[in-house]
Amino acid sequence: MSLDGVAELIQRFEKIKERHPGAIPYSASFGRSKKPHLVISAIIHGDEVGTLPALVSLMEELDVGKFEFRGKLSFVLGNIPAARINQRYIDRDLNRSFGLKEVKLDEEKRALELEDLISDADLYVDLHQTIESSLDGFHITAFHKESYEWARIVGRPGKFVTHDPDEGFSTAGICSDEFAQNRAIPSMSIEFFQKGFSKEAEISTKEFLANLLNQASLHLGKPASEIKSLSKEKNSLEVFWIMYREKLQSREDRLVENMSNLQEVKAGEVLGVRSDNLSIVAPETGLILFPKYPHKLHPAATLPESLFVLAQAREDLDP
Numbered sequence: 253m254s255l256d257g258v259a260e261l262i263q264r265f266e267k268i269k270e271r272h273p274g275a276i277p278y279s280a281s282f283g284r285s286k287k288p289h290l291v292i293s294a295i296i297h298g299d300e301v302g303t304l305p306a307l308v309s310l311m312e313e314l315d316v317g318k319f320e321f322r323g324k325l326s327f328v329l330g331n332i333p334a335a336r337i338n339q340r341y342i343d344r345d346l347n348r349s350f351g352l353k354e355v356k357l358d359e360e361k362r363a364l365e366l367e368d369l370i371s372d373a374d375l376y377v378d379l380h381q382t383i384e385s386s387l388d389g390f391h392i393t394a395f396h397k398e399s400y401e402w403a404r405i406v407g408r409p410g411k412f413v414t415h416d417p418d419e420g421f422s423t424a425g426i427c428s429d430e431f432a433q434n435r436a437i438p439s440m441s442i443e444f445f446q447k448g449f450s451k452e453a454e455i456s457t458k459e460f461l462a463n464l465l466n467q468a469s470l471h472l473g474k475p476a477s478e479i480k481s482l483s484k485e486k487n488s489l490e491v492f493w494i495m496y497r498e499k500l501q502s503r504e505d506r507l508v509e510n511m512s513n514l515q516e517v518k519a520g521e522v523l524g525v526r527s528d529n530l531s532i533v534a535p536e537t538g539l540i541l542f543p544k545y546p547h548k549l550h551p552a553a554t555l556p557e558s559l560f561v562l563a564q565a566r567e568d569l570d571p
């Protein structure tokens with residue numbers, strides 16, 4: 253991880269935002285009209301910097317007028333202080349800090365600013381990366397019909413992982429995409445490979461953003477019925493439903509080494525061991541997501557809720 257690389261990208265972002273100031277700190281806005289409004293955020297988790305090269309390059313192209321967005325296009329960097337020291341967050345996970353009634357910590361205050369910007373969006377997109385390695389990029393968001401329709405329209409990345417909206421992705425607080433969906437704003441949250449700079453993260457982010465801007469420029473602001481029929485015509489997503497979460501019980505829980513996001517496991521396969529030597533077993537065949545290695549965490553870090561989750565293909569979610 254190159255901290256110089258991060259600082260340089262933030263500096264390039266700052267230069268652009270001086271010419272195209274956005275509505276909140278560390279945001280930039282382009283476009284002649286106020287609506288429809290597409291909002292794109294990155295580094296809400298400070299160490300997930302691999303989407304920045306493509307994002308900042310795109311902003312530079314907009315800056316020199318290489319192309320224009322129909323409507324308003326805002327970019328925002330979520331957690332700059334954490335990014336500068338290559339950490340997910342400083343005091344509290346920013347992506348579990350939305351929708352709070354009282355704010356005290358810096359990340360809670362930042363979430364409040366972001367809420368202002370997101371509330372004005374007609375489509376909200378949040379760029380992330382996974383902690384461990386990933387076999388591909390993928391969408392990860394609660395099932396929300398209008399959000400799913402937009403994911404189909406954009407078409408990339410081709411894997412759409414979703415879950416019951418009543419089952420919060422984390423019970424520790426609300427994510428930015430949940431915040432948007434709770435306000436009936438379609439949103440996408442996407443993982444672009446493992447955190448940090450890589451060619452695959454850069455290329456997949458670039459391809460995604462190109463498709464997103466293209467499709468949003470054409471269709472954002474159209475009536476819901478048109479968006480729905482557009483999304484029906486496009487059918488390139490593979491949908492996976494999260495059907496199981498393995499609870500993390502202690503810092504001593506050990507998954508087998510080097511599990512990747514989207515790795516397939518078979519029912520009954522031994523995936524690790526608990527501190528009491530009991531095996532951790534895959535309850536069903538499916539794809540592993542968000543594998544955790546708690547012993548690698550900083551001793552003061554809050555333990556995640558799940559050791560891994562399991563998702564299975566679903567074919568019955570057509571709009």
Ligand SMILES: [Zn+2]
Nearest residue numbers: 297300380381
């Ligand atoms: Zn993230």
